[in-house]
Amino acid sequence: MTTDLLPITERTRVHRLRDRQVRDRQMLDEILDTGLVAHVALCFDGQPVVLPVAYARDGDRLLLHGSSGAGLLRAAAAGGQIAVAVTHVDGLVYATSLFDSSMNYRSAVVFGTASVLEGDQRLDALRTLSEHLMPGRWDEVRPPTGRELAATLVLALPLDEVSVKVRTGGPSGAVDDNTGWAGVLPLGVHTGKPVAADGVSSELPLPNSIHLAQRRHPTPPQSTTIKER
């Protein structure tokens, strides 16, 4: 994908609530770069299966990895079509009716066929996955062994066919003090206090990678304004 505008295909066209379809490539990158888990769907004999899988974006492709024994990833590696969703729930939208109540969210769904990465490509992809999931950790620990690499299946899915939907802002419809409170309760992912493993002294300084992860998932911003998209 070389343009900044996401192409619309039969599968990625949003038919309902079209105003929520976003074709901005930057929004796609933001959604993918701030998530941790994707939901990967695949059809086995025409029956759907869906599983959470750790992922990362690497330029114009999505990287997925897991055990080389994982059935769903093996089927994807064998050329099965997959659909991969990354979703952020950003808030609950309280309108003055339940029908108009909603959620604020950002979601991306990628359609396509993945290819298996091997050799140096696999190692590079694992580093990208590591930097996405646990930034800074790659350089703090030993490199993967040959045995570990052989046990890891790494797939790349091009970002050629992607549907992005976003809802932001307050409830639709006019509200005032007489209709009762209406607004948004923001939601976000938040880190708790790091917990040292059994055997590790709680006096041991935290590695830089923990600080980086904490910066990545801070307490959600206490926004004071609502932007209607």
Next chain:
Amino acid sequence: MTTDLLPITERTRVHRLRDRQVRDRQMLDEILDTGLVAHVALCFDGQPVVLPVAYARDGDRLLLHGSSGAGLLRAAAAGGQIAVAVTHVDGLVYATSLFDSSMNYRSAVVFGTASVLEGDQRLDALRTLSEHLMPGRWDEVRPPTGRELAATLVLALPLDEVSVKVRTGGPSGAVDDNTGWAGVLPLGVHTGKPVAADGVSSELPLPNSIHLAQRRHPTPPQSTTIKER
């Protein structure tokens, strides 16, 4: 489902990392009752589609709802097999190698065919969905109109075939101060400061439903111990 043990079928058997399969019905209920969005997968002509959908649990079934114009829900209403995943990411697990690093998570995947609810059943289901997503809000706002009900598709999926996987605890493998810091960075969903909609005075007291939602998604517990499952 009348037993407390989840049945294992060909689709719900975990083949890899079997120790993460959980058959405890209570864990299933906890996973479903604390999530907001499910990822619903369906096959169109053998090709997978997956979308985030708001849901709720009602006893031994999962309720899904959306616009009666939503293609995926319409296909599910027409009898298409679906797979529905609810996933909580509970933490990042920092081991002394990347291979042993992991995520703590709780996930449930439900397989089956949904049925359409109408009339009083639909109304009851919408109330259950509302109480799950925005507890207390149903009684604060006007009831749905006939037109709104007609525009809403509500599906029920029995919890007959469910796969539950859970990872908790610290990194696998022995660690000590000489191997460097290892442990868990907890993650959780957190609410921000409620934002009044345009037209609503920020002086207007928050409704009880906001307080209930804040209690449902508090700052994640600052756990000090790690339990290995």
